[in-house]
Amino acid sequence: MTVRSAVDLSVDLGFLRLKNPVLAASGTFGYGPEFEPFLDPGRLGGFVVKGLHFDPRPGNPPPRLAETPSGLINAVGLQGVGVASFCEKTLPRLRGYKTAVIVNVCGADTEEYVRVVEYLDGHEGIAAYELNISCPNVKAGGACPAQSPAATRKVVAAVKKRSRRPVITKLSPNVTDVAAVAAAAEEAGTDAVSLVNTFLAMAVDVETRRPKVANVYGGLSGPAIRPIALRMVHQTASRVRIPVIGLGGIATASDALEFLIAGARAVQVGTAGLVDPRAALDIIDGLEEYCRRHSLQRLSEICGTIDVR
């Protein structure tokens, strides 16, 4: 009989200890309960609730989705129930999950981000906030605060001043220098950064000559973007001291390992979970298997060990 020594998959973000580094990404995991038929949320490192504005939001008209080679364009436009309904109807259920619940916080302006956070601060059962300053589907043309270090600094500083919880700032890939924006967020006091949100993208129906999503532009996610997201995570992890959470096209344990090795402290799984709702669990199992194969007692040992001689 061989005794399998336990592998320690936990990661420490400083402000938050996760049982494993695999989180479900915002907007692709609903509010959480949608996945109950498929998995025990307690097995995840955590999950990020769908983006919440203060008030309910109608979202964009359909079509909202278009498929591209190895990618998905979405222009949902942050349709959502608003904080009050979330705290009253959904949060109580999430408190029963044995995992880190992170809420993705949205705002039309700095003031709204602060209002959302202040409201949520009054409720228990939330491990951290993820500031979504990088959604390309809200403003016309896809502009967002995360496209400028100054705008990023402003939102992050305002939220950090008020929030009683740790703040993860979610960055946009639609920039020249993502590490500079990460550094601005770090200066402004963010506890961590997560990247990437979706790439501003477009598809055209050549028969009707109309855009395939009604919003004209949408956000590209899925395996197609992985190599670009990975490069950005590597650049960012080389620049800042705060933990970096990597995402973008992760579908397998090997994909997740690429991000961890390149410097991410944790990862998120988005689009892959829509296709295979158990993807995050398969990734966790795959990470454990990798550790055994490489005789690693702690998965966190490999974070940032990329060899770029």
Place this chain on the structure above:
Amino acid sequence: MTVRSAVDLSVDLGFLRLKNPVLAASGTFGYGPEFEPFLDPGRLGGFVVKGLHFDPRPGNPPPRLAETPSGLINAVGLQGVGVASFCEKTLPRLRGYKTAVIVNVCGADTEEYVRVVEYLDGHEGIAAYELNISCPNVKAGGACPAQSPAATRKVVAAVKKRSRRPVITKLSPNVTDVAAVAAAAEEAGTDAVSLVNTFLAMAVDVETRRPKVANVYGGLSGPAIRPIALRMVHQTASRVRIPVIGLGGIATASDALEFLIAGARAVQVGTAGLVDPRAALDIIDGLEEYCRRHSLQRLSEICGTIDVR
């Protein structure tokens, strides 16, 4: 017997008339003769010769390529023969092709771009230059002039002052606002812009923990990037008056039509031609078939007709 009325596929870039809007993209069509076993170059709208520096260049060490979902990362690093050898050994052969030969011009600094153009100006058989100010594989970390409007303005103005031929400026997608860079190039006098060059990207071998291309970062091309490239072409065509040449992941006539409808006046085919060396011809045939099906006498009628109500 039905008489098929002729479809006019030609496009007029102002400074150059192309028999059809399909060009082979730089770096994926060799110097030209590599494709002779597969097609008559005279059927193409034109082709862009592999990037040329003034002197021969060694290029990057291997591995230079990595495959990603629907994409290809390359870090060739502009290995090349230099202008003198090109003009002496290759250009005479290209003069026999009945198509527009465009030379992709590279430089380590503004001066080198000018030197390359001045040298080429002394030789016949070139229709235009494409200024490659957007290659992510040369400088460490992938920086290039096309990442800044100011740097772009400087190179373009210097080259335009000396060149006796039209200049197409090739833009980088690794920017926050590609249309702003295009506008800078327009102000500096470029005759057209082409976009996109490759996206700075990375892949990691999780077994060895080393980057999959020796250069650490490389440029991502292929169908994966198409939706992002298309959005950038649409943004740029909405901003500048000069012709926009679109590329990035085009593999079929339908892909090419997306770019033309979104505002491109011509397109380039890169990675797809490595996989299927006849891809450009199939695209040309498909464009003609589309025109017949939609009763268009001139393909150019559809350029920029996207309906974004």
Place this chain on the structure above:
Amino acid sequence: MRLDPTAKITNKERWGGYHLLILESPDIAREAVPGQFLMIRVAYGSRPLLRRPFGVHSRSDGSLGIFFKIEGEGTNLLAGKNPGETLDLIGPLGKGFNLGLGEEGEAHSGAPALVVGGGRGIAPLAFLAAEMRKNGRTVKILYGGRSRTDIPLKDRLKAEGGDLVCATDDGSFGFSGLVTDLLDKEIQKSPASAVYACGPEPMLETVNRIAAAAGLPCELSLEARMGCGFGACWGCVRRIRKNGAESWVKICEDGPVFSGGDVVWTVKG
């Protein structure tokens, strides 16, 4: 609702571009009701990336049937699968038809329910008709297509013992004209208790108008491109009127079957 990653294909039939697959998936089969659908993974890797939605077309002893038309890459891959291979399913998803629509206290309760299918829209309706008949309800199927090759299930549906009238746009079989023209004619001719329909958008809009004009309750099965099929992505919305207010409602969760009167056909602003 559950995931069955290894539903075995036990049978396959084909008529031109239309295909029928029988999938062994006892747990999902047990739960499924007419109008619900499955999300099927057509390929591993990412080409295509998303699952594809298909209505439950039939059920028997732990197996489900899907009937589909080749429309593109995904359905083409699916058509290439063979008995013995397995498919990865999620289901049953969404809310089904109200099998008692128009029965309780309505004017023509007892008259046949009209089931109107256009092209591949017949898929979920075959299951609906079969279950209604099991419940003792009289059903008349109106089955339309462009040409006779687009109504491949006509003989089978006939053989299943039901009242069936076919329509083809080109007149190559049955009534010559649109299936909505046939519906109009049928409603004029004899009483009906309810209308159920699935098919292309313009057809559904017309069916809804005809049913409303005749004062008949009506349910429609709608489509949208789906990211997940289980309510997590908000990608599949449709404008729906609920308690007087309009909003974007998820087809996968609150549908795909909606009451005809609740569907907003033209959104303003």
Place this chain on the structure above:
Amino acid sequence: MRLDPTAKITNKERWGGYHLLILESPDIAREAVPGQFLMIRVAYGSRPLLRRPFGVHSRSDGSLGIFFKIEGEGTNLLAGKNPGETLDLIGPLGKGFNLGLGEEGEAHSGAPALVVGGGRGIAPLAFLAAEMRKNGRTVKILYGGRSRTDIPLKDRLKAEGGDLVCATDDGSFGFSGLVTDLLDKEIQKSPASAVYACGPEPMLETVNRIAAAAGLPCELSLEARMGCGFGACWGCVRRIRKNGAESWVKICEDGPVFSGGDVVWTVKG
């Protein structure tokens, strides 16, 4: 060099993870010489995106054989192809072996040519050996693999009438040890005129050292990930010494066969 988009698969054989496909492609077959390769499209669409390179393993009457090992997605897809289906090929590509290596005026001219294949590296060598024998040259094949299951062609190569010695790392068949140890032994034992090899990098480096030490001319077939296979992308380079100067040379065009002495094993800087 040409494109044949519809080469028909006429036969298929399998030994564990190793596969043999026979492809009907008369024009390419006519032109091919040992050491050249084909670029094969394993999927339409973009998953995987690039063609895959395979050496020509055999030739007869307008057909070519390829012999390959499943390494990943591409070879896995290829292994799933069946007789009757077609494949899209480009070939023949690259420069082949010098079949007369070590014959003219060399010390051991007339002695057998040693052909050393490791694992799937045997693929192009079978064609090389067959053609050399046709030319009347004596050939001895040294065929190595990790285990007996990794030298599946042993019986066939034997049956083709040639001198064959096998080696397995685990000793499960033939010589127990590396095929390079076997080569060393063979060269000590009896004279040889030349060494040809294909296999994993470390094996090739050792073969080259052994051949050089023995003063034997040597040719090696190298590999690299290829973007095009016909010289257009500059993706497949290897450090090669030419007229005293080192540079990055395209394997697809100037190789895949190189003279062992020209290959630079460790690049400085």
